[in-house]
Amino acid sequence: MGKQLAIALRFTLLTTLLLGLGYPLLVTVLAQTFWKQQANGELLLQHGTLVGSRWIGQPFHGAAYFHSRPSAAGSGYDATSSGGSNWSPSSARLADRVQASVAAEQAETSTAPVPVDLVTASGSGLDPDITPAAADFQAARVARARHATLSQVQQLIDRNTDQRQFGLLGEPRVHVLALNLDLDRQFPLPQPRP
Amino acid sequence: MSANGWLQILLLFAILLLLTRPLGHYLARVFERESTILDPVFSPVERLLYRLCGIDAQAEMTWIEYGLALLAFSLVSMLLLYLLQRLQLWLPLNPEHLPAVPGLLALNTAASFTTNTNWQAYTPETTMSYLTQMAGLAYHNFASAAVGLAVAAAVIRGIARREQQTLGNFWVDLTRVTFRVLLPGAFVLALILVSQGVVQNLRPYDTAHLVQPTAAQSTQRIAQGPVASQEAIKELGTNGGGFFNANSAHPFENPTPLTNFLEILAILLLPAALTATLGRITGSPRHGWAVFAAMSVFFFAGILVAYWAESAPNPLWHSVSQHASVSQSGGNMEGKEVRFGIANSSLFAVATTDTSCGAVNSMHDSFTPLGGLVVLTNMLLGEVVFGGVGSGIYGMIIFVVLAVFIAGLMVGRTPEYLGKKIEAYDVKMAMLYTLIFPLIVLTSAAISLLLPHLGLSSLNNSGPHGLTEILYAYTSAAANNGSAFAGLNANTDWYNLTLAFAMLAGRFLMIVPVLALAGNLASKRYTPPSQGTFPVTTPLFAVLLVSVILIVVALTFFPALSLGPVLEHLLLHAGHSF
Numbered sequence: 056m057g058k059q060l061a062i063a064l065r066f067t068l069l070t071t072l073l074l075g076l077g078y079p080l081l082v083t084v085l086a087q088t089f090w091k092q093q094a095n096g097e098l099l100l101q102h103g104t105l106v107g108s109r110w111i112g113q114p115f116h117g118a119a120y121f122h123s124r125p126s127a128a129g130s131g132y133d134a135t136s137s138g139g140s141n142w143s144p145s146s147a148r149l150a151d152r153v154q155a156s157v158a159a160e161q162a163e164t165s166t167a168p169v170p171v172d173l174v175t176a177s178g179s180g181l182d183p184d185i186t187p188a189a190a191d192f193q194a195a196r197v198a199r200a201r202h203a204t205l206s207q208v209q210q211l212i213d214r215n216t217d218q219r220q221f222g223l224l225g226e227p228r229v230h231v232l233a234l235n236l237d238l239d240r241q242f243p244l245p246q247p248r249p
Numbered sequence: 250m251s252a253n254g255w256l257q258i259l260l261l262f263a264i265l266l267l268l269t270r271p272l273g274h275y276l277a278r279v280f281e282r283e284s285t286i287l288d289p290v291f292s293p294v295e296r297l298l299y300r301l302c303g304i305d306a307q308a309e310m311t312w313i314e315y316g317l318a319l320l321a322f323s324l325v326s327m328l329l330l331y332l333l334q335r336l337q338l339w340l341p342l343n344p345e346h347l348p349a350v351p352g353l354l355a356l357n358t359a360a361s362f363t364t365n366t367n368w369q370a371y372t373p374e375t376t377m378s379y380l381t382q383m384a385g386l387a388y389h390n391f392a393s394a395a396v397g398l399a400v401a402a403a404v405i406r407g408i409a410r411r412e413q414q415t416l417g418n419f420w421v422d423l424t425r426v427t428f429r430v431l432l433p434g435a436f437v438l439a440l441i442l443v444s445q446g447v448v449q450n451l452r453p454y455d456t457a458h459l460v461q462p463t464a465a466q467s468t469q470r471i472a473q474g475p476v477a478s479q480e481a482i483k484e485l486g487t488n489g490g491g492f493f494n495a496n497s498a499h500p501f502e503n504p505t506p507l508t509n510f511l512e513i514l515a516i517l518l519l520p521a522a523l524t525a526t527l528g529r530i531t532g533s534p535r536h537g538w539a540v541f542a543a544m545s546v547f548f549f550a551g552i553l554v555a556y557w558a559e560s561a562p563n564p565l566w567h568s569v570s571q572h573a574s575v576s577q578s579g580g581n582m583e584g585k586e587v588r589f590g591i592a593n594s595s596l597f598a599v600a601t602t603d604t605s606c607g608a609v610n611s612m613h614d615s616f617t618p619l620g621g622l623v624v625l626t627n628m629l630l631g632e633v634v635f636g637g638v639g640s641g642i643y644g645m646i647i648f649v650v651l652a653v654f655i656a657g658l659m660v661g662r663t664p665e666y667l668g669k670k671i672e673a674y675d676v677k678m679a680m681l682y683t684l685i686f687p688l689i690v691l692t693s694a695a696i697s698l699l700l701p702h703l704g705l706s707s708l709n710n711s712g713p714h715g716l717t718e719i720l721y722a723y724t725s726a727a728a729n730n731g732s733a734f735a736g737l738n739a740n741t742d743w744y745n746l747t748l749a750f751a752m753l754a755g756r757f758l759m760i761v762p763v764l765a766l767a768g769n770l771a772s773k774r775y776t777p778p779s780q781g782t783f784p785v786t787t788p789l790f791a792v793l794l795v796s797v798i799l800i801v802v803a804l805t806f807f808p809a810l811s812l813g814p815v816l817e818h819l820l821l822h823a824g825h826s827f
Contacts, residue, residue, distance in 0.1 A: 059322075061303065066423075067329055068329075079383045079475045082477060083449050085443075086443040110501060128495070134469055135471075136374065144563050170569075176584070177582075177584070178584045181500055182587055182588075188574065223256065225509065
């Protein structure tokens with residue numbers, strides 16, 4: 056056993072150098088050389104300021120922005136504390152939270168049934184997307200608030216919609232942050248943002 | 250459920266089916282020390298490693314020597330992982346200056362990653378430095394998967410060898426599977442993942458200014474890190490420990506449907522291929538396919554029920570549009586990502602619990618009761634539906650031995666398995682393996698349920714779902730899965746200690762009888778098949794195998810499952826909430 060322990064110690068240290076340092080560092084070098092944007096999180100700059108990542112959702116409220124999904128990450132879209140609510144479908148607290156979101160959305164937008172993704176928290180708490188159904192649900196409200204026509208807003212939605220990858224994989228989705236940034240560019244709000 | 254969803258599921262299975270034979274044969278070459286195309290690159294590395302470590306590559310080991318070497322490696326590497334976590338504050342590559350990991354949490358995590366469980370009682374973004382993630386956690390993703398493959402190699406050899414006392418050399422097996430299989434596979438997958446948007450950097454966390462700031466929140470801190478390199482081996486080695494708390498639901502770990510597809514494929518790839526390796530080395534390819542078929546039955550049963558259950562609307566919610574249409578996938582979206590929808594979330598959940606992976610792209614705690622029942626049952630089956638890397642095939646071989654034994658009892662002959670008589674000692678070892686698992690799961694869960702201040706105080710949900718949360722935790726730990734009903738606050742002294750025990754026992758107490766069985770089989774004389782031999786290559790055998798697994802698991806766990814997810818399902822649809 057003593058001999059095996061000695062081999063184990065040497066084996067662990069040497070393979071840690073190869074697998075625990077060499078391998079990730081080599082991947083890092085290649086990633087930073089060939090896929091610099093992707094490897095750093097596809098960060099979005101506006102007027103030189105970092106405003107977020109293409110992949111990480113942000114909270115939005117009010118009539119003039121498309122709302123993201125509810126988030127259970129930290130106090131909401133905390134990208135250092137990703138996670139879901141972990142409440143079960145039979146949970147009364149979850150039902151209360153969902154109904155509160157439904158009431159808020161319906162008061163602000165329309166009395167139609169609210170698409171389910173817009174009132175449920177994602178697994179990561181950072182979901183950058185909403186479904187096309189959830190975007191359509193909000194389109195008229197945003198158009199009114201922005202003094203734009205519905206078809207103009209619809210065009211922006213289409214531009215920020217990803218279809219299934221290769222026409223097959225995943226689900227169609229609308230990228231909320233990019234859509235809202237487009238809105239700010241094309242139909243800026245009357246007052247500058249605080 | 251949609252046609253598109255099923256198309257994705259069938260495409261995944263078709264690719265898996267196509268890769269099983271070539272990859273399985275490649276693994277057989279690696280196990281049997283035959284030449285492979287990677288020899289020019291890795292043979293010199295391996296020889297140097299043998300020399301520096303003092304490994305005699307020609308030496309053969311008995312099952313006891315093999316087991317001791319395995320335990321020595323696991324013990325030493327686990328201690329080093331513990332130390333790394335405790336010392337990370339004073340070590341490099343810690344741009345966020347994260348403090349030392351607390352003692353019991355570090356112990357739990359060391360046990361977790363050494364046993365291929367990757368149970369995570371911590372939030373990685375705010376707990377683990379980049380160095381700890383790379384040289385500690387990701388390193389063990391390689392090491393624990395390699396240990397599983399080594400045991401699989403030893404067991405398959407045990408079946409194939411005749412009148413020999415040895416099973417191979419642990420260090421050589423460990424080295425060869427690491428450099429010929431895991432490292433090249435992870436390297437290629439990591440680069441594909443990066444090209445799709447999985448991050449790979451060593452920079453400090455970024456601070457973004459929100460597009461619509463509020464008084465309470467005007468910035469967003471964005472955690473970064475060397476994610477892709479860890480993500481690749483996390484799936485390929487069926488480890489499952491997330492770089493981030495949300496695991497593969499996090500967009501930086503799993504940004505696109507393509508990364509999701511590849512991650513699911515990577516989880517299933519090696520476990521499925523090992524069926525062909527078993528067939529190849531034992532000289533009975535059709536036996537390998539019979540085992541593959543039995544596994545596929547469980548795979549499709551699981552995905553069918555989970556996908557159907559997760560597509561159903563929640564009866565407690567009103568004024569919510571929950572039905573699938575062209576513009577949404579509908580269904581139970583709590584804890585799921587829009588880009589994956591119901592089909593890919595269900596598929597990932599089934600794949601990760603069929604195997605010992607435990608990575609998640611949606612939160613299992615928020616699954617419908619029946620969806621949760623599927624993922625829990627998958628683990629209770631012993632993770633033999635493809636199963637963990639290595640552990641899946643050796644777990645399945647245990648059930649094969651039981652199936653052959655029962656068939657032998659039915660026809661009144663001494664059972665045989667691929668030319669080996671299955672005798673009392675073999676069945677005892679198989680039963681030991683089968684009994685240790687429920688003993689750990691049910692005893693620890695029962696004790697936790699009786700302790701209001703230690704066990705119950707960690708619950709996130711009440712009612713039958715609370716019972717399921719605790720049952721799931723010990724099942725996941727003992728089965729070395731690592732996924733969670735993550736609402737349970739497991740970072741307490743009680744859960745850190747008891748779950749660490751469950752993980753270590755679920756790994757090493759079960760490897761010992763497996764190696765003992767393999768050693769005993771290797772020493773037996775070859776018995777040519779006779780008319781009374783029950784063939785292990787037929788559809789009838791696959792059906793018997795499926796039935797034996799179902800009976801063993803149903804008899805053991807049905808009472809617990811009926812009080813948890815089954816009861817919750819009935820009450821939910823009667824309009825009760827908790």
